[in-house]
Amino acid sequence: MKRVLPAILALAAALGAEPPSAIAIRGARIVPVSGPVLERGTVVLRDGLIEAVGENLSPAPDVWIMEGKGLTVYPGLIDALSSWGLPAPASASSANRIPQAGAPPPAAPAKGPEDRPSNTSWLRAADLIQPSDRRLEEARGAGFTSAAVFPTSGIFAGQGAVINLAGDRAGEMVVATPAGLYLSLRSGMNAGFPGSLMGVIAYIRQSFLDAGHYRAAQAAYQRTAAMKRPAYDRAVEGLLDCPRVLLPAGRAAEIDRMLRLAAELNLKPVLYGGHEAHRAIGRLRASGAPVLLNLKWPERDREADPEQKDSLQVLEFRDKAPSSAAALARAGLPFAFYSGGVERPRDLRKAVKKAIDAGLAPADALKALTLGAAAIYGVSGRLGSLEPGKIANLVVTDGDLFEEKTKIRYVFVDGVKFEPAVETPGEAAR
Amino acid sequence: MRAAALLFACLAPLLAGSEDSFALRNITIHPVSAPEIAAGTLVVVDGRIAALGASAAVPRGLRVIDGKGLHVYPGIIDSLTQIGLSEISAVPATVDTTEVGDFNPQLRAEIAINPASEHIPVTRAAGITSVIAGPMGGIISGQAALVHLDGWTWEEMDIRRSAAMMLTIPVIQAGGGRGSPPGRPSFAEARRNYEKKLAELRDFFEAARRYRQARLAGQAGFKTDLKFEAMLPVLEGKVPVVARATRERAVREALKLAGEQKIRLILAGPREVEGVVKEIREHNIPVILGPTHVPPLNEDDPYDRSFTLPGELYKAGIKLAFASFSTSGARNLPEQAATAVAYGLPYQEGLKALTLNAAEIWGVASEYGSIAKGKWADLMVTDGDPLETRTQVKHLFIKGRAVDLDNKHRRLYQKYLARP
Numbered sequence: 009m010k011r012v013l014p015a016i017l018a019l020a021a022a023l024g025a026e027p028p029s030a031i032a033i034r035g036a037r038i039v040p041v042s043g044p045v046l047e048r049g050t051v052v053l054r055d056g057l058i059e060a061v062g063e064n065l066s067p068a069p070d071v072w073i074m075e076g077k078g079l080t081v082y083p084g085l086i087d088a089l090s091s092w093g094l095p096a097p098a099s100a101s102s103a104n105r106i107p108q109a110g111a112p113p114p115a116a117p118a119k120g121p122e123d124r125p126s127n128t129s130w131l132r133a134a135d136l137i138q139p140s141d142r143r144l145e146e147a148r149g150a151g152f153t154s155a156a157v158f159p160t161s162g163i164f165a166g167q168g169a170v171i172n173l174a175g176d177r178a179g180e181m182v183v184a185t186p187a188g189l190y191l192s193l194r195s196g197m198n199a200g201f202p203g204s205l206m207g208v209i210a211y212i213r214q215s216f217l218d219a220g221h222y223r224a225a226q227a228a229y230q231r232t233a234a235m236k237r238p239a240y241d242r243a244v245e246g247l248l249d250c251p252r253v254l255l256p257a258g259r260a261a262e263i264d265r266m267l268r269l270a271a272e273l274n275l276k277p278v279l280y281g282g283h284e285a286h287r288a289i290g291r292l293r294a295s296g297a298p299v300l301l302n303l304k305w306p307e308r309d310r311e312a313d314p315e316q317k318d319s320l321q322v323l324e325f326r327d328k329a330p331s332s333a334a335a336l337a338r339a340g341l342p343f344a345f346y347s348g349g350v351e352r353p354r355d356l357r358k359a360v361k362k363a364i365d366a367g368l369a370p371a372d373a374l375k376a377l378t379l380g381a382a383a384i385y386g387v388s389g390r391l392g393s394l395e396p397g398k399i400a401n402l403v404v405t406d407g408d409l410f411e412e413k414t415k416i417r418y419v420f421v422d423g424v425k426f427e428p429a430v431e432t433p434g435e436a437a438r
Numbered sequence: 439m440r441a442a443a444l445l446f447a448c449l450a451p452l453l454a455g456s457e458d459s460f461a462l463r464n465i466t467i468h469p470v471s472a473p474e475i476a477a478g479t480l481v482v483v484d485g486r487i488a489a490l491g492a493s494a495a496v497p498r499g500l501r502v503i504d505g506k507g508l509h510v511y512p513g514i515i516d517s518l519t520q521i522g523l524s525e526i527s528a529v530p531a532t533v534d535t536t537e538v539g540d541f542n543p544q545l546r547a548e549i550a551i552n553p554a555s556e557h558i559p560v561t562r563a564a565g566i567t568s569v570i571a572g573p574m575g576g577i578i579s580g581q582a583a584l585v586h587l588d589g590w591t592w593e594e595m596d597i598r599r600s601a602a603m604m605l606t607i608p609v610i611q612a613g614g615g616r617g618s619p620p621g622r623p624s625f626a627e628a629r630r631n632y633e634k635k636l637a638e639l640r641d642f643f644e645a646a647r648r649y650r651q652a653r654l655a656g657q658a659g660f661k662t663d664l665k666f667e668a669m670l671p672v673l674e675g676k677v678p679v680v681a682r683a684t685r686e687r688a689v690r691e692a693l694k695l696a697g698e699q700k701i702r703l704i705l706a707g708p709r710e711v712e713g714v715v716k717e718i719r720e721h722n723i724p725v726i727l728g729p730t731h732v733p734p735l736n737e738d739d740p741y742d743r744s745f746t747l748p749g750e751l752y753k754a755g756i757k758l759a760f761a762s763f764s765t766s767g768a769r770n771l772p773e774q775a776a777t778a779v780a781y782g783l784p785y786q787e788g789l790k791a792l793t794l795n796a797a798e799i800w801g802v803a804s805e806y807g808s809i810a811k812g813k814w815a816d817l818m819v820t821d822g823d824p825l826e827t828r829t830q831v832k833h834l835f836i837k838g839r840a841v842d843l844d845n846k847h848r849r850l851y852q853k854y855l856a857r858p
Contacts, residue, residue, distance in 0.1 A: 311624050
């Protein structure tokens with residue numbers, strides 16, 4: 009019986025019905041990230057989890073064996089701030105229009121923080137996932153198996169989720185939720201308050217102070233019999249839920265500003281942007297705040313006037329941005345990469361290579377793309393390395409991950425194998 | 439003695455031309471066109487300079503002003519302003535600089551000048567006796583006038599009613615850069631707009647040329663068009679074109695246009711000249727310098743880029759004149775020149791660029807711009823070097839008539855000085 013099982017499983021796989029529940033990749037180069045590299049090792053996956061990783065494993069007879077000679081196995085890559093699998097921002101606001109118990113969004117321009125403008129903090133990425141998003145396949149093709157996805161429109165945009173980048177149903181894809189609250193400093197979006205950066209910052213401070221008061225008032229109401237009930241406010245509920253707050257901080261001055269804001273409001277900050285992190289290492293070390301580096305490195309606008317000379321300050325900013333990763337790694341500070349403005353997932357490895365060329369050790373780059381990102385979101389026990397018991401998210405290549413000619417052969421998400429679509433030459437040339 | 443003085447006072451108005459006839463004695467004369475004369479005499483009769491020298495004869499009965507410790511210079515010419523066209527820039531009702539449309543050569547700034555503008559006495563107090571008042575806006579903005587800063591009407595102020603045709607070279611106004619205002623078009627789109635504007639400009643010149651030929655040929659059914667009429671002196675080289683061009687691309691475009699259309703070009707306000715300075719020199723194009731007291735154009739330019747530019751252009755052999763490009767700022771023109779002198783422009787050239795060069799560029803050097811026999815007596819009398827900030831203008835003469843130096847700034851100064 010046991011002997012025929014692999015055959016049945018193979019048949020099932022061929023029919024696309026049920027994936028094999030146990031797979032072993034044998035004799036491959038294994039890069040677990042959490043431990044030393046195994047030059048000829050085996051990794052066994054079962055029921056969506058990693059069952060074993062080692063050099064001299066003999067997998068159980070029911071395991072479907074893949075010969076891994078010439079292949080390298082890495083943990084699946086994680087995009088540390090993404091919108092893959094989420095609808096475009098416009099539909100995030102249409103989710104807003106669904107009748108909800110709270111006050112409807114004000115039609116008139118907001119006059120002050122009490123109107124809660126640009127606040128959709130109750131939105132949860134986990135509720136918005138669209139498993140049919142075409143970008144999920146593209147992302148897997150680039151070696152990404154997980155992402156921290158966030159709604160991003162508005163100042164208090166909403167709650168993120170760590171998701172796996174494959175699944176039949178949205179709920180199956182979620183690894184952890186809520187993963188944090190996404191904040192931006194965008195002003196002047198609805199012609200009302202806040203119309204300036206100082207207004208936005210004052211608004212953020214007021215909102216978190218309101219959240220603190222809201223919590224205290226709700227708690228007092230639970231304890232007290234005769235007390236006027238405090239009003240329910242979904243915009244503030246979202247602020248109370250979040251385990252961490254993502255704050256925009258690209259320039260050194262912005263990093264400084266956001267760290268001060270987080271300290272004042274007693275938030276657990278995760279900074280995103282980070283292109284001048286190399287100039288703010290001291291502040292970052294003192295705070296211990298993780299940095300998410302945008303892989304869309306600053307570059308000259310292709311649309312720009314060819315006669316316009318860029319200033320030294322701008323040239324230096326562009327030149328040094330990719331060295332931020334190396335600076336953070338040297339200082340031993342937590343950081344990860346995110347897709348940011350990089351439109352095509354397959355360009356992401358090239359962008360990471362830029363950071364490597366600017367001094368980042370390849371091992372540190374790999375860690376930032378896997379275990380480092382998982383640790384920032386508190387899911388390093390589930391994702392980010394090849395260790396028994398972790399989710400079977402893997403990327404299998406035919407060489408070093410950061411070599412340009414290296415091809416991604418397979419990715420595994422929750423133990424399910426995917427083969428990247430072959431790029432047509434026309435597409436590659438684009 | 440007192441009776442004699444009284445008699446003279448009564449007779450004075452009866453003497454022919456007494457208001458614009460006088461002699462300055464014992465004064466240092468700085469003719470600009472010639473070496474200075476210490477303790478000299480300058481004789482003005484009927485508004486014109488009759489004689490000057492160490493011992494020029496003073497006709498009998500002429501009013502004599504003792505110039506001990508004083509200096510006399512030709513009056514300063516500000517080679518581009520909006521004086522009389524704009525009173526308070528923030529109050530649209532007082533601004534008459536700009537007409538709707540891209541091509542308005544028929545507009546004459548002179549007739550729009552407000553002779554009662556408060557800026558006129560303020561500007562005069564700095565030793566400025568005449569200015570170019572130019573319209574702005576669109577591509578061809580209209581005709582700039584050279585006017586005296588004195589007169590009850592614009593007719594009395596007039597020197598050259600059509601001193602130049604004002605042209606603003608279009609620029610590519612693209613967005614996209616950091617800090618650029620929102621809503622600006624992409625570079626590609628902005629460049630298409632720009633090229634369209636340039637094509638329209640060439641078409642306009644071409645149409646004006648055809649109009650002229652039809653007019654000369656006495657074509658049947660010929661219809662007078664004021665726009666094209668105004669272009670005739672430009673096409674015939676009688677009136678120069680002042681092209682406002684800051685960046686190198688605009689300067690190149692102005693030079694190209696002048697070559698194609700065979701027009702007399704004057705460049706106004708170029709600030710990015712490295713790549714074009716040779717060509718400006720080769721074609722003998724005069725340059726109207728913009729204000730020097732401005733930050734450098736590009737972030738990485740040396741801090742003194744705006745200060746050294748006049749000296750560099752001079753060394754390249756280019757004829758220069760200073761302009762304030764302003765209304766309320768015109769009074770600072772001598773200081774703008776002084777900074778250029780401190781940063782490499784030879785002193786005499788600084789003075790010339792305020793006086794004689796300007797007169798030459800505007801085609802009035804036979805009448806104005808220096809202290810020479812036969813020229814109009816536009817004079818400033820100072821207690822020192824006009825390029826020194828502390829120097830005071832003691833007298834100002836326009837066509838030999840003393841001009842009141844009182845002005846709003848002085849009145850405000852007196853008012854607040856008297857505050858208990």
